[in-house]
Amino acid sequence: MALALLLMNIAATAVFTTTLCYYYGGWKKRHKVATLVAFISWWLPALLLTLLPVDIATTFYRSCILSNPNISLTQTSGVVEGPRCKPPLFHTDPAVFLLIWHVVYWGSQFLTWVLIPLIRSYATAGDFTALGKLKTALLDHVFYNASYFVIFMGALIYLIASRIVSFEFRYLKVLLITTGNTWGLFLVIIFFGYGLVAVPRSLWLAGNPVASLHQAYFCLSKRNMELNDEEDKLKELNLQIIEIKNRLPANHPLQPFVLTVFKQTQERKSVLGASCDPIGTPVATVDISNLSVKTLARMHRSLKATQQRCARALDLYNDAVQSALWIEDVNIARGKCFSPTFLREHSDSLNGVIQNFAPYLSTIMLRIRWYWYCYLRLWLLRVLALLLALTSLLMVWSECTFSVRSPTLSLVAGLLNAEAKQRDYLLVEVSSFLALGYLSFAVFYTVFHLRIFNYYRLVGNHHTDENSLLFCGGLACRLAPSLCLNFLGLAHLDSHLSQTTLTIPLSRIDSTAQPSTTIETTYTRFMGHLDIIPFIAKGFNVYFPILVVLLCLCTYFQLLTRLLHQMGIAELMDSPGYKLSVSGDSIVDDVIQDGRLLLRKERLLRSQARRIQSSTKVDIDKVQVNGHPPKSDRCPQIACRYHSQPNVRV
Known part of the structure; x- marks a missing residue:
């Protein structure tokens, strides 16, 4: 039963990840290998985050078994039976968990540091042969990892010279894990500070019709400017390619490569439309005396990226128009009596079927939808925003107090301990899943709304390029292990951080095991602790809460947005929560x-x-x-x- 539920969990996360990856990337227009690697890099963190609550409930169950001397242990099937400790629903043998953590963690690290950088460079390379693309990818990969390797070797030499760690495999493994998790933990702090505030704020503003309308106007104007910029860049690039093709002799050795690049411009013309046609644009002068294969490869790479951005900007503009039309119609309908005209204009196929076969039911459905969109939905969003804001406050409190040993101030630890005392391990699983799920949602809400110029941006409806999909997958593989370690600290299940343990009597310790009176999760046993690097461990309990609070305050008062606004930059103003002024001169x-x-x-x-x-x-x-x-x-x-x-x- 437990094994079947475990397989169901693995299959469910795979289906969820496939749906998400298809929504953003698609399968037809993207490189198949890049899409497959992106799927795996999204699936492994999801598997890690969904299985950790099961590991936590299993740990509490094992503590219950070992702390009660009247319960006999059975090691035959890997499940320990007892009259007073009922196993959780998803109970699994710790050996199975240990195998899963090895596969998931080292697989995600291999993807992050080796495979993803190679495929990202290969998919975006402009070379004309597979061997040339592979060579470019290898060179990019060497430059990408050289700086990280130098930093790691410097830290390793310092720790060995200071005799903090010895040159043994187990110490080196934990040091390698800790070094990667430290960087991931700092990213988690930053994304916490934004996501815990932005998630409830976005829902609150979605329930404010006036603010939503202003934001829709702003987003539409920005999408229009972005589309105009991308079209201008694409026109200029197309002109350069056309001029090179016309000026280059027909028998020139580079003519086949030029024709390949020119063919790329013609293939996407039907997709992008006449708006990207270079007709009427001033002709730029191109120097063909220094033309080479490398120059054409760089131009080909730039052309593919610009075409992708132009197509993405076009669809973003269409989506912004549809969204703004809908929000404006809802605001107009709120000021009138029941008038479902705008619902008929935005009707879908289901409404047409109902109208044809049940006209009376269609009228009732229109009235229900009108009240829902004009009033009920707005109030429901505000109530949900208040609940999530309260949840964010509780999470920030737990982040600030998880290092306090006595009394237990972390609300996550207090809740799980109370449920464990009642020996309701199913409730422990559910509570752990909900708490970790909200923290994960706050972190990945930031990841999915993050935009790094034109390098990284996730756009729905199959308009995310391979580079952004793979970059997001690598970022998720870095964040998920650190996020799990942070949650174990909140739950007081990392004894080196919280200085609390799940204690058992000395008489119940296995004589063949190492002398210890603590029980930790299988994930902690595999990952180790942060205190192997002393200068990180000593200040962790101090700087972590301070950074979380400071980042939350900066996000709430939007200090960065206001600073950019004072500098005349409106790039981040479309982020949820900006207080739009009505002075008329901003x-x-x-x-x-x-x-x-x-x-x-x-x-x-x-x-x-x-x-x-x-x-x-x-x-x-x-x-x-x-x-x-x-x-x-x-x-x-x-x-x-x-x-x-x-x-x-x-």
Whole structure:
């Protein structure tokens, strides 16, 4: 039973990761090997985070068994039976957990440090042969890991010279794990500080119709500017390639490579539309005297990246228009009596089926949806935001007090200990899963909303490139082990951090085992402790809570956003929670006004296109009835532009 549930857990995380990876990356347009590696790098951290609560409940169960001398141990099936200690639902043998932790951790580290950097460079390389791409990937990989190797060797030499650690394999293994987890722990602190505040704040603002509308205007204007910038870059790059093709002699040795790059520009023209056509753009002068294969490879690499960004910006603009239209319609409907017109305009296929087969039920559903979107949903989002804000406060309190031994101030540790005393290990699993799940959601909310210029950005609807997918996978492989260690500290299950243990009588210790009166999770036994590096362990209990609180305060008061705003940079203003001013003279107000005008033009174009489509349909019906051709077989200019180019921008 336990093994079947374990396999179900593994399969469920695989299905969840597959769905998430498909939503962001897709399978058809991306490199198959890169997509597979990205899936594995997302799946292993998910497996680690979902199995740790089972390990925690199993640890409490083993403590119950070993602390009660009236219970006999059975080692036949790996499950210890006892009349007073009922095993948890997902109970698994510690040896199985130890094997899983070895596979998951070292597999994720191999992906992070070896495979992911290689495939990232290979997928984005502009070389024209597989061997050339592999050579470029290997060179990038050497430069990528050289700095980390120098830092690790310097720390190792210092620790051995100071006689802090001895030159033994077990010490080196723990040192290697600790060094990686220390860097991951600092990233976890940063993402905690943002995610624990941003998650409830985003829900609160989603429940505020006016703030949501202003944010939609701002986002639309930003997406329009991004799309214009990417189109200009792509036009300039296309012009350079066309000029090189025209000026290079037909019998030149580089002509096949130029044709390969030129073919890339023609293949994506149908996807990007006429907006990226270089016609009408000033011709740039290109020096072909120094042209080489490496130059063309760099140009090919830049072309692929620019085309990907342009297509992504196009879809982001479409999504921003749809979202802004919906939010504006909801705000207009809130100021009126029941008027489901906007719901009919945004109806889906299910509503059409209901309208055809059950018209009365369709009217009732429209009324329910109208009250839901205009009132009930907004209040529900605010209530949920308050609950998550309270949860974030409790998590911050636990982060600040997990090192206190007596009394137990960490709420996570107090809750798990209380449930363990009642010997309700299923509740221990559920509580651990919910607490760790919220912390993981806060951390990965930051990861999924993070944007590092044009290098890393996750965009839904299959518009995330291979580099961003793999970068996110490598980041998840670094964060998940450190996040688990942090949670064990909150639960007082890492004795070297909290100075608390699950004690058992000396008479119950196995004579063949090492003399210890503590029981720790299998994950802690495998990972070791942070105190192998003294200068990290001594200050950990001090700087960790301070950094968490400071980062949460900086996120709440948006100090970085305000600083950028004072510098005239509006890049981060579309992040949830910015207090939009109404003075009329700020950068944000100008961007919001521009977004409002853009949406007005888009709404006008779409309404005209609908009228043209309806009139065209009427003309076709007249032809079918009377046999005469319509008066005009061409649509007006504005409608033709709308149909040929979905995004008409200012």
